Amino acid sequence: MTILVTGGAGYIGSHTVRQLRGEGRDVVVLDSLERGNRDALLGAPFVQGDISDSALVADVCRQHGVESVIHFAAYKSVGESMVDPAKYWRNNVQGTVDLLEGMLAADVRRIVFSSSAAVYGNPDSLPIREDAPLRPENVYAETKAVMERVIHWYGRTHGVRWVSLRYFNAAGASSDGVLGENWDMSTNLLPLVMKAALGASGPVKVFGNDYPTPDGTGVRDYIHVEDLATAHSKAVDHLNAGRDSIALNLGTGRGVSVMEIIRATETEHGRSVPHEFVDRRPGDPATVYADSRLANQVLGWTTTKGINEIVRDAHGWHRAARV
Ligand code: WQD
Numbered sequence: 321m322t323i324l325v326t327g328g329a330g331y332i333g334s335h336t337v338r339q340l341r342g343e344g345r346d347v348v349v350l351d352s353l354e355r356g357n358r359d360a361l362l363g364a365p366f367v368q369g370d371i372s373d374s375a376l377v378a379d380v381c382r383q384h385g386v387e388s389v390i391h392f393a394a395y396k397s398v399g400e401s402m403v404d405p406a407k408y409w410r411n412n413v414q415g416t417v418d419l420l421e422g423m424l425a426a427d428v429r430r431i432v433f434s435s436s437a438a439v440y441g442n443p444d445s446l447p448i449r450e451d452a453p454l455r456p457e458n459v460y461a462e463t464k465a466v467m468e469r470v471i472h473w474y475g476r477t478h479g480v481r482w483v484s485l486r487y488f489n490a491a492g493a494s495s496d497g498v499l500g501e502n503w504d505m506s507t508n509l510l511p512l513v514m515k516a517a518l519g520a521s522g523p524v525k526v527f528g529n530d531y532p533t534p535d536g537t538g539v540r541d542y543i544h545v546e547d548l549a550t551a552h553s554k555a556v557d558h559l560n561a562g563r564d565s566i567a568l569n570l571g572t573g574r575g576v577s578v579m580e581i582i583r584a585t586e587t588e589h590g591r592s593v594p595h596e597f598v599d600r601r602p603g604d605p606a607t608v609y610a611d612s613r614l615a616n617q618v619l620g621w622t623t624t625k626g627i628n629e630i631v632r633d634a635h636g637w638h639r640a641a642r643v
Pocket of ligand 1: 396398435436437438461488490508509510512524525526537538539540578601604
């Protein structure tokens with residue numbers, strides 16, 4: 321019943337590997353370590369290699385008795401994807417095809433896919449439901465949408481069953497301070513707020529304060545990385561129970577503004593967080609939050625943590641790790 325976790329040395333992957341092992345499940349991680357961190361594996365069984373190596377994927381599946389795959393391995397920088405799109409088509413899209421071919425060679429037909437709310441682009445209505453149109457606004461997001469379609473078609477042509485988990489804004493760190501998100505590897509808000517709060521950078525830039533939101537700053541649905549991890553475990557159970565393929569939103573259903581994050585960090589840190597208002601970031605929607613009821617119904621999953629836990633755990637981890 322081993323679970324192969326691609327990208328298990330990354331941010332969400334490492335939290336998920338830890339969750340699975342904590343539940344007593346057998347895992348094996350496949351990670352190139354190009355952007356992952358070996359220490360974050362916490363001693364989990366590990367093979368260094370690339371998802372594009374189908375023969376390696378098949379070998380790992382056979383040798384470890386793999387029955388299902390959780391697929392995190394992908395590039396995730398929106399900015400980089402617009403400068404070097406070929407890199408994203410090759411690594412994310414072609415890499416997923418190669419992974420699936422390796423799985424099939426070893427007769428593995430269950431996959432949980434790390435997708436993103438970015439597939440929806442700028443939403444017409446809120447909260448966002450899974451049946452909203454997919455309108456990616458950058459190459460990174462398009463690769464996630466295409467990967468979902470590739471996996472869907474492997475379902476139609478080869479009997480692969482899948483769960484696509486569309487994360488809203490993954491954030492936070494493990495509550496015991498063991499794992500977190502390196503602020504040098506991220507352009508996301510939480511790590512950058514912590515970096516500014518802890519004096520490791522200049523003021524955090526707030527991208528726009530004239531949005532049609534209560535305080536003028538952008539609103540997003542931040543979800544604790546440990547809540548995300550438990551959803552993956554339940555998605556594997558869903559597939560193991562023989563149930564149907566499905567795409568599910570993972571969010572809290574609650575929108576939080578940039579300034580609310582900064583204020584919560586100030587409360588946690590006990591000091592003001594240096595910040596400055598700058599122009600809007602091109603392509604940023606004003607407000608994004610999930611309708612997550614389907615994940616709740618289908619997986620029996622619910623979030624257990626909110627923004628205060630996210631800020632507390634991120635702050636605790638960054639203060640100790642200084643990265
Ligand atoms: C959050 C809010 C910004 C940085 C991105 C990707 C998405 C997904 C998650 C992977 C927004 C504001 C941010 C800063 C700021 N990635 N902000 N100053 O843009 O919602 O989503 O990451 O799957 O695909 O698009 O996340 O953390 O960049 O921004 O004011 O320095 O913080 O404008 O309102 P985003 P984010």
